[in-house]
Amino acid sequence: MVLKVTQKVVLKSLATDVETSWFVCGDFNEIMYGFKKKRLLRDERRMELFRRTLEECQLNDVGFDGSWFTWERGNLPETNIQEQLDRGVANTDWINMFPEVKVQHLVHSFSDHCPLLINTRRYEERLRNNNFKFEAWWSLEESFIIEVKSLWEKSSGELLQKLEDLKEGLKKWGGKIQINRKKTRQIPTEKLVELAEAERDDNNLAELTGTKINLNFDIEKDECYWKQRARINWLKFEDKNTTFFHSQASQRRRKNIIHKLENENGREMVSLYVTARF
Structure with missing residues (x-):
């Protein structure tokens, strides 16, 4: 399997900007090592290509909590396959900004991929955020x-x-x-x-x-x-043109928009969502 040229170019072009702190998370459709797959061997060349691309982009796996696999298929023991296809990777600058980052593999029942929960805040910081919100x-x-x-x-x-x-x-x-x-x-x-x-x-x-x-x-x-x-x-x-109705209609949109990111020095950072498939 050959890495798609456009995806490789996008990742490498982002990696050339040494001032950018970036984090990529999701389904990479590839594993890094053979022990990250249960049943059926993976092509070593594909894994090597994946590792080399991450290395060239200076992206490091940030680790995880929970079950080791993120994808599972097969309802019989002889056909059951488990792989770690989903992960979070970041460059050194981003990891230094969020040293407490945690990627959790959550329990799931609908999809064959488990959801990933990215937590960049400390527990003490979460406790202090106790403002009232309706x-x-x-x-x-x-x-x-x-x-x-x-x-x-x-x-x-x-x-x-x-x-x-x-x-x-x-x-x-x-x-x-x-x-x-x-x-x-x-x-x-x-x-x-x-x-x-x-x-x-x-x-x-x-x-x-x-x-x-x-x-x-x-x-x-x-x-x-x-x-x-x-x-x-x-x-x-x-x-009825009520405040209640308008808050109902716009609350979800406001909640899901990230307007900007700033580092500890107040400098505005770039926020990117990248889907990479190998």
Whole structure:
């Protein structure tokens, strides 16, 4: 298999800019070494080409937490294949900027690739980020209006104090709902993690498939609920030029946009999303 010229040119052209700190993450469709694949040997020339390209681009694997493989196919022991096709790589400048970077291989049930969670912040920093944010999904809960009225009536202070009590009450209320949702999936998710780490045999693969089906069924039920609730609110608010409606429509777009990145010196950095296939 020959490395696509355009992809190789793009990676190398980015690597020539020594001032750019960059990180590439996703499915590279190739493994680095033979032990990163279980069953069926990989062509050594392809692996060597992959390693040489990363070396020429001065990109280093940042490591991972979780199961060693990120892709799996085959429901029978004799056909089951496991490979580490997904990874995160970065140059030295980027790693120096985010020395605590963690790439986690998360449990999955839909795709044959596991999702990757990239965490560049320390645990202590996450704890300090405790600002109040109104969650749009709160208003989709049937008990939301009742909860707001109850919290407001229970508070006996002045206006500012009542608002503070309402804020804290909503945070606790929303937290309890999330905990209850997590509990409904905790047992099958933990079982899926245990099965994914075990050796593959007929019983393991059969139980693994059944657990994924049950977990997917619960997820689909949850999605149906949210679609229904979103539809109800759309019908209720679409003809009203309200702040609520506009926040519902634009919140996801705002959340997913990265306007710029800055390093510790305040210099604006380049943010790139690269999909590389080898």
